[in-house]
Amino acid sequence: MHVNGSQLILEIFKDQDVDTLFVYPGGVLVPFFDELYHQESQFHIYRPAHEQNGVHAADGYARSTGKLGVFVATSGPGATNTITGIATAYMDSVPLLIITGQVTNSLIGKDSFQEIDITGLTMSITKHNYLVRDVKDLQKTMEEAIRVATTGRPGPVLVDIPKDVFLDVCDYLGPLPVVEKEEIIDEEALEQAIECINAAKKPVIYAGGGIRISKTEEALLALAEKADIPVVNSFMGIGTIDRNHKLSLGFVGMHGLRETNIAVSKCDLLFAIGARFSDRVVGNAERFAPGAAIIHMDIDETEFDKNTRPTLPLLGDFKTLFPRLLAGVKKADHSEWLAEIRSFAAERKTEGMFTPDRIIETINGTYPENTVLVTDVGQHQMWSGQFWKVRKGQEFVTSGGLGTMGFGLGAAIGAQIGNPNKNVVLITGDGCFRMSNQEMVTMVRYELPIRVVMFNNRALGMVRQWQKLFNGGRYSQTDIGADLNYVMLAQAYGITAAKTTSLEELDAVLEETKDIKGPVFIECEFSSDYNVFPIVPPGKGIDEFVEE
Amino acid sequence: MAKKYRFQVTNGVDSAVRVIATLRRKQYAIKEFSMEELEDKSTLLYITLENDLAFLDKAVCHMEKLVDVYDVKEVQVCR
Numbered sequence: 248m249h250v251n252g253s254q255l256i257l258e259i260f261k262d263q264d265v266d267t268l269f270v271y272p273g274g275v276l277v278p279f280f281d282e283l284y285h286q287e288s289q290f291h292i293y294r295p296a297h298e299q300n301g302v303h304a305a306d307g308y309a310r311s312t313g314k315l316g317v318f319v320a321t322s323g324p325g326a327t328n329t330i331t332g333i334a335t336a337y338m339d340s341v342p343l344l345i346i347t348g349q350v351t352n353s354l355i356g357k358d359s360f361q362e363i364d365i366t367g368l369t370m371s372i373t374k375h376n377y378l379v380r381d382v383k384d385l386q387k388t389m390e391e392a393i394r395v396a397t398t399g400r401p402g403p404v405l406v407d408i409p410k411d412v413f414l415d416v417c418d419y420l421g422p423l424p425v426v427e428k429e430e431i432i433d434e435e436a437l438e439q440a441i442e443c444i445n446a447a448k449k450p451v452i453y454a455g456g457g458i459r460i461s462k463t464e465e466a467l468l469a470l471a472e473k474a475d476i477p478v479v480n481s482f483m484g485i486g487t488i489d490r491n492h493k494l495s496l497g498f499v500g501m502h503g504l505r506e507t508n509i510a511v512s513k514c515d516l517l518f519a520i521g522a523r524f525s526d527r528v529v530g531n532a533e534r535f536a537p538g539a540a541i542i543h544m545d546i547d548e549t550e551f552d553k554n555t556r557p558t559l560p561l562l563g564d565f566k567t568l569f570p571r572l573l574a575g576v577k578k579a580d581h582s583e584w585l586a587e588i589r590s591f592a593a594e595r596k597t598e599g600m601f602t603p604d605r606i607i608e609t610i611n612g613t614y615p616e617n618t619v620l621v622t623d624v625g626q627h628q629m630w631s632g633q634f635w636k637v638r639k640g641q642e643f644v645t646s647g648g649l650g651t652m653g654f655g656l657g658a659a660i661g662a663q664i665g666n667p668n669k670n671v672v673l674i675t676g677d678g679c680f681r682m683s684n685q686e687m688v689t690m691v692r693y694e695l696p697i698r699v700v701m702f703n704n705r706a707l708g709m710v711r712q713w714q715k716l717f718n719g720g721r722y723s724q725t726d727i728g729a730d731l732n733y734v735m736l737a738q739a740y741g742i743t744a745a746k747t748t749s750l751e752e753l754d755a756v757l758e759e760t761k762d763i764k765g766p767v768f769i770e771c772e773f774s775s776d777y778n779v780f781p782i783v784p785p786g787k788g789i790d791e792f793v794e795e
Numbered sequence: 796m797a798k799k800y801r802f803q804v805t806n807g808v809d810s811a812v813r814v815i816a817t818l819r820r821k822q823y824a825i826k827e828f829s830m831e832e833l834e835d836k837s838t839l840l841y842i843t844l845e846n847d848l849a850f851l852d853k854a855v856c857h858m859e860k861l862v863d864v865y866d867v868k869e870v871q872v873c874r
Contacts (some may be wrong), residue, residue, distance in 0.1 A: 273844055366809070367812075370812065370816055371816055371817070371820055374862070375861075375862040375863070378809075391862075395862055403826075547858055547860070548856045548859075548860070549856045549857055550855065552853075
């Protein structure tokens with residue numbers, strides 16, 4: 248088939264089952280969008296209000312579906328606007344393909360209008376990137392880019408394409424053959440790991456986002472149940488085990504629940520699976536799981552011993568390793584250990600109050616099943632992690648690694664597009680919402696029935712909390728004021744909106760709006776003095792948390 | 796301790812920049828670097844790193860993780 252560069256890209260998408268595109272047009276992309284115009288019926292195409300949110304949408308789509316997320320941006324500012332989105336995806340290992348238009352080959356390097364060295368700028372935040380100077384290289388590059396983004400440890404890949412390459416002509420004869428790499432398992436390490444698990448008296452599994460990426464949640468559950476091992480999660484690992492399961496202890500680390508952090512501190516074996524021992528999880532590394540042997544199973548060798556003392560590394564694809572582990576571990580009973588862990592739990596004192604924990608539980612009560620929960624970043628994110636009971640088959644979409652304020656609304660849009668038959672609830676904060684609220688127009692344009700719940704404490708709450716606890720209450724630039732009527736702002740976009748200040752009001756609004764087909768905005772206003780507890784102070788071990 | 800590594804890349808100076816940028820970000824002390832283009836248009840690179848031994852051994856993993864880098868070999872222990 249004789250095609251130009253634009254047609255070639257769309258043919259590759261069709262052959263690689265990419266049917267959903269997030270795009271924002273621009274000058275150098277006119278040839279590409281002209282071709283897209285002719286093929287619009289063959290793709291689902293979404294245009295955000297801003298490129299950063301467009302990348303977050305492709306990211307939310309990828310996280311919530313397990314498919315490749317694609318965003319197309321123009322050169323110069325269009326490309327630079329994608330950077331925060333790309334970095335967000337990179338830190339959380341999300342498979343994204345970013346296509347940026349570039350100025351014509353003859354203008355590269357001449358400080359031309361809207362010319363930027365985007366491959367140079369994104370080198371350290373992409374799994375790989377490419378500048379395609381010749382249409383002859385376009386097919387190989389595009390197919391390799393998709394493969395790199397989606398295989399091994401996934402990540403964002405950027406392909407920069409000059410305007411003339413979109414117009415130049417080449418032949419397309421279908422996908423190129425792919426050589427699969429053979430996987431080698433370290434049998435000795437595997438045997439050692441099985442022996443350690445079988446010998447442990449107080450084991451804990453520390454399950455991370457790698458479980459979700461590899462779609463091995465069922466295997467994790469089977470292993471945990473057979474060996475009777477409680478499971479803690481990294482923030483990215485939330486949802487890999489049903490939060491209502493008796494072995495689920497929630498997330499561990501800086502804001503981990505009391506019993507969760509103590510369990511890790513007292514265990515004699517910590518089996519980390521697809522987790523990277525982030526500083527937010529580990530705290531003071533010297534005090535992290537001090538009495539435990541640590542097994543670390545991962546697909547990325549560079550993660551071993553990065554943030555902890557030497558561990559027993561178990562390298563490989565989880566789909567291969569889990570069945571071997573499951574066959575080797577013995578059925579065990581750790582009910583005494585589990586009871587000991589449960590005895591560490593703290594009592595809550597917020598019954599009936601309009602506090603963040605009860606607000607989240609109320610929303611969770613309205614949307615208990617078939618729901619994707621998306622969060623922004625800050626206090627509301629941690630409360631969501633603590634109190635939303637993510638069920639089996641649900642998704643928890645959040646920016647864990649980069650911690651990108653403003654991620655939520657774009658990601659929720661992508662999640663809803665990828666999951667039209669699921670409820671999508673976004674829990675955000677007023678600070679985050681100010682960074683992304685222009686995307687309300689996107690929710691309305693595509694009639695996306697997202698429930699946006701905004702916690703309004705008139706503050707950049709998490710930083711304010713640190714100023715309160717560790718800087719003598721000197722609130723420098725974190726009280727952002729009450730100058731904005733968010734309900735009117737949402738209504739200006741044509742969105743059903745309401746403000747609530749009590750659990751009764753919230754319950755009523757949730758019930759009234761449950762069947763509305765389009766987006767709904769709900770503001771929950773409460774004191775800026777509610778803080779996230781427990782909290783591990785900087786430099787302390789995770790068992791040295793501060794409670795309310 | 797310092798070690799010299801030899802490796803090949805597929806994208807010439809772009810790959811070279813990627814390797815150096817990666818090792819720099821991972822806090823490796825780069826003491827020496829050189830590249831030469833081979834007849835088949837691939838590129839051969841040499842890099843000398845000075846760090847403690849366990850950390851140096853990880854450098855190979857970081858290089859091999861990059862898509863356009865292959866055949867990484869330790870060729871010399873300098874001291």
